[in-house]
Amino acid sequence: MSRILNVASVAAVGMTAATMLLLAEPGFANDLAADANLPAILLPSADAPVVDDKADLSVADQAPAENNQKGENSVAESKPDAVTAESLSELVAETPRPVDLDPELRCLAGAVYFESRGESLVGQLAVAHVVLNRAQSGRFPKSLCGVVHQKSQFSFVRGGKMPAVREGTQWSNAVAIAQIARDGSWKNHAPGAMFFHARYVSPGWRKTRIAQIDNHIFYR
Numbered sequence: 001m002s003r004i005l006n007v008a009s010v011a012a013v014g015m016t017a018a019t020m021l022l023l024a025e026p027g028f029a030n031d032l033a034a035d036a037n038l039p040a041i042l043l044p045s046a047d048a049p050v051v052d053d054k055a056d057l058s059v060a061d062q063a064p065a066e067n068n069q070k071g072e073n074s075v076a077e078s079k080p081d082a083v084t085a086e087s088l089s090e091l092v093a094e095t096p097r098p099v100d101l102d103p104e105l106r107c108l109a110g111a112v113y114f115e116s117r118g119e120s121l122v123g124q125l126a127v128a129h130v131v132l133n134r135a136q137s138g139r140f141p142k143s144l145c146g147v148v149h150q151k152s153q154f155s156f157v158r159g160g161k162m163p164a165v166r167e168g169t170q171w172s173n174a175v176a177i178a179q180i181a182r183d184g185s186w187k188n189h190a191p192g193a194m195f196f197h198a199r200y201v202s203p204g205w206r207k208t209r210i211a212q213i214d215n216h217i218f219y220r
Contacts (some may be wrong), residue, residue, distance in 0.1 A: 002205070003153060005158055017120060029102055042116040058190035061175035066156050067206065075077075088121045088125065088180075088186055089115070089121055090123060091180060091185070091186060092121060092173055092174075092176040092177065092180070093176075095176040095179055097172060097175050097176065098175075101175065103145055104143065104144045104145060105144075105178055105179065105182065106133070106173070107131075107145040107147075107148045107149070107162070108128055108131055108144045108148070108178040108181070108182065109142045109171070109174045109177070110148060110156075110165065110174075110177055111127060111128065111131050111148050111154060111171065111208055112124050112128050112174040112177050112181075113165055113170065113171055113174035114156035114162070114163070114201045115127050115154065115156065116214075116216070117154050117170045117171075117173075117212070118215075119214040119215065119216065120188055120213070120214050121177060122213055122214075123213040123214040123215075123216060124173070124174065124177045124190060124215070125177050125180065125186060125189075126188060126189055126190040126193065126196070126211070126213050126218060127187045127193075127196065128177055128178055128180075128182075128217070129181050129190065129193065130180055130190075130193050130194055130195070130196055131144055131147050131148060131216070132182065133192065133193060133194045134142070134147045134216045135147050137194060140194075148162070149161075149162070152188075189211055189213060190213060190218035191209050191210070192220045193211070193218035193219060194220060195207060195218070195219040195220075196216045196217060196219065197213070197216070197217060198215055198216060198217075198220045199215050199216070199217060205219060207219035207220060208220040
């Protein structure tokens with residue numbers, strides 16, 4: 001009886017050893033997968049990279065932020081502002097002039113031209129913003145042309161009409177300044193101003209003085 005048990009034990013050990021040898025052989029999973037009666041077993045390759053689940057999640061979490069950052073940068077780069085122009089004069093030179101001016105832009109450019117064409121570009125921009133601020137204030141007409149043509153507001157308006165402009169560099173600059181002001185693509189040095197007058201007059205206004213640029217004094 002004991003001899004039979006010993007023989008059985010030896011046989012069992014032999015089968016176990018054979019099984020271990022088969023598992024150690026390359027391609028064992030492929031051989032099993034070929035058997036239609038057994039499920040495929042996928043063993044990791046020795047050359048396969050080890051994936052850290054936490055690291056993988058952190059990369060996925062960072063991806064949207066990186067995409068948003070790229071999106072913000074692309075938007076910023078598409079704007080003609082301080083990011084792309086080193087000076088206001090450079091921005092004026094880079095601003096394309098439309099072939100046909102819409103009425104609102106023409107009125108705004110007209111105010112810049114007739115009120116400040118002899119001033120610096122910074123001064124012209126401040127004048128343009130006065131017109132824009134008035135239109136947005138609720139205290140003046142809502143349209144730019146309404147603001148410019150309002151009775152007794154701008155001395156260059158005669159009989160409710162704007163005089164003819166002389167085409168040239170000054171008009172071209174006024175159109176560019178009007179576009180820059182309307183787009184808000186350059187800093188205004190008289191923020192919030194809705195009134196201005198020349199330095200050589202003293203109207204005695206009881207208004208908050210904001211800035212003096214060239215020959216104009218600006219008020220809120």
